[in-house]
């Protein structure tokens with residue numbers, strides 16, 4: 001079975017940058033015809049040139065050789081979308097070879113990067129090799145610097161992507177509103193959450209982003225001790241209504257997509273770690289907020305799909321049925 005034939009009822013909408021299926025189609029029935037995931041996040045390396053305060057995927061896992069990565073990628077045949085990620089994927093020494101290697105193997109090739117490695121030449125190459133790019137900005141300069149650093153390099157990378165007309169998603173993590181540990185990097189003073197989200201929506205519009213994706217944090221990696229409870233319910237609904245009103249008032253064009261984990265449910269994402277271990281994430285019932293369910297080095301993707309406990313959450317999320325969209 002090829003990538004074009006799995007889930008023929010599901011199509012990728014370039015304008016909205018998401019998978020879609022007729023609303024009348026039941027997710028459970030669609031799942032029953034799948035033999036591999038629709039989409040997976042493939043971590044080339046966990047090394048990164050930044051050290052973000054809340055990083056959920058910090059260093060500490062050894063990566064694979066180029067040949068091992070190629071072998072694992074071949075095993076994902078039939079999957080529709082691969083998201084090359086990390087760590088910082090562009091820091092993997094054979095990044096460009098891998099990017100060339102995945103050409104034609106998947107319907108969509110996506111790069112999730114911090115953008116600091118993107119200048120004119122890289123953007124020109126990426127234009128030919130990726131369908132879109134995901135980049136996180138943590139807010140205006142002060143907020144971003146405290147969380148992530150390298151604000152100017154990130155913005156410059158984003159500008160190169162815009163100049164090269166590469167479709168873009170701008171991502172921001174919505175930090176919880178409650179008071180935090182005073183030793184925490186994110187302690188006040190800082191802009192209010194709404195100020196930051198407003199800024200990100202404006203930046204997304206200025207950069208021509210197809211999507212502005214707002215994520216709430218998960219207790220994983222360095223974020224594990226950042227908050228006691230998920231941001232969910234009325235707090236997130238109110239944020240969505242605020243941004244919808246601001247979008248109308250300001251004429252922003254980007255779609256605003258908000259993830260409320262309590263709506264999405266656990267384990268929607270396949271993360272393929274650099275050594276081949278495959279985990280479902282986020283799984284907050286587990287101590288480290290993820291659930292390992294196999295290894296792509298030793299198993300087939302179909303075997304892993306069989307063992308994967310969150311199939312419905314996976315497809316519902318990628319069809320945006322469990323997301324808040326404005």
Ligand code: SF4
Nearest residue numbers: 048050052055087114
């Ligand atoms: S969040 Fe991304 S950019 Fe930041 S340290 Fe982690 S992998 Fe690197």
